[in-house]
Amino acid sequence: MKPQLYIQKTLEKALHSLGIDRIDPTWLNLDKPKQEGFGDLAITAAMALARELRQPPRKIAQDLIDRLELDPFYVEKTEIAGPGFINLFLAKTCLRRTVIDILEEGEAFGNSDWGQGNRVQFEFVSANPTGPLNIVSARAAAIGDVLATLHERVGFKVEREYYVNDAGRQVRLLGASVNARYMAELGHKTEIPEGGYHGAYLIDLARDIVAMHGHALAELSEKERLTRLGRMALDTLLAGQRASMDKYRLSYDRWFRETDLRQRQAHLQVLQIFAEKELTFEKDGATWFRSSLFGDEKDRVLVTSEGEPTYFLIDIAYHLDKYERGFAILYDLWGPDHHGYIERMRAAIQALGYSTDSFRVHIIQQVNLFRSGEVVKMSKRAGEIIEMDELIDEVGVDAARYFFVDRRISQPLDFDIDLAKKQSDENPVYYIQYAHARISNILRYAEEQGVAPSAEADLSALENDSEMDLIKKCLDFGQVISKAAQFVEPHRVTTYLYELANVFHRFYHDNRVVSEDHRTTQARLILIRATRQVIKNGLTLLRIDAPENM
């Protein structure tokens, strides 16, 4: 059993024996003392209970300690400190046992099962298929993928989905924009329409189409031509987006097409449900949804006076479809420009009869690119964007993923291209990878010296502080994953890995692994193998390479 769990169970028993029956789970929380000398874990229950029991926290702490029957295999020492902390010092016996646990659990070390197999869907990026993916998409892609993986690790059944807006106005505009480029290639000057796409990628695309079809398309009626060109452009751009994702080591379970919903007239079902609940009304020739009844600031149009379903209505149908596919929780990661959209969608979810708790929207904040200390200016309207591919090609997938995840998602991210490219100590990605490579190298060296790590190794040779610090750090991994998933904070993983690498490098500096002392050598080889396993599990979860050589 993991020491944290053991302590919590024992604490629970002690609370019961104090006559406390209803236990608030937060009372079982174990703090990690920041200060050295305050032990490894701290029970804060005494302070939390002070008000309820109307007793001084230090007295409660003493009562608790008197009833805590902690096995010395796990806990070596307890003491009351400060306002009423019970500080616990983990015993070396259980820490050594942890090393074995890590190696036995291998890739699964750090996993847990509180998700109980519930089905969760992550929908993220879902950029319009009207151009290449940009760097905001790259951030969303890294975050969505890691969040999904984190949820897999804590026991959810997860699917990753990309919603393709392949219908509606923007696709018509795409067709018209390609048409302009195509006709221009053939010498017919044609304007890109208002709101159309000016990016250079459409010029390339038009050339390719000319190369393949010549002027054949120019013979068609304009309507037919726009449709055909739009379809071709969409297919090509979508394929490009998929290729970018592949390169980014991201694989979606499903690319969901908006046209599927349109063909099925899926929005009619939504209109029917809303109508039955009397949540719609007609005004000015349009059909409206009384979203204001659910906290939205005003009512919203579902069907325009022209008889067209709005994007919003289709999106409601999409979310209904997700629920009907059996997901218990829906995570939507949206860009900052969709902020004003959250409330109305939440209203719709409620109107459909689902709990707002099951629908979790997170806004991924913008990315500012810096090069040589200057902001790289981008203008979508003028078609000046930094493509996701360019960034990946320049800094590499490892660095891109690391930096995109290494920040709270609610914060705008300043991405320093120069730093991400640096192959030096300034770059945390290399720092972590180096720890992994360093361990691999020691293990290779040991093998060359004819020392193979043995399962029979006597771990009691692990004795000193830097060895114990390393084990303790490894032990934290499971909790880091759980909290990162629970609080939707993937940056906890990168922060943790950095710290783990740091503790390892310090251990390395203080201790020689392969030495004359066989007993110690064996034990330390086991220890660093366990450490490497944890680093690797962390990097794998981020889908960052764990190199054996650097």
Added chain:
RNA sequence: GCGCCCAUAGCUCAGCUGGAUAGAGCAACGGACUUCUAAUCCGUAGGUCGAGCGUUCGAAUCGCUCUGGGCGCGCCA
């Protein structure tokens, strides 16, 4: 105007489901390679946690107000 996000060391950021003396990296300065990779380690210096009020035994953390910044508020998608 309304709503959301944010403000912590010179810079980039952790810490925030209330807890002990607020931490890293970079930059600055000073040390450590005859050794399993110095892509490393150790040390020094650096702070009114934007301001104020409140809640509390206790606030960077929670609430309110203010200041300063970013974004969003269409019968668009």
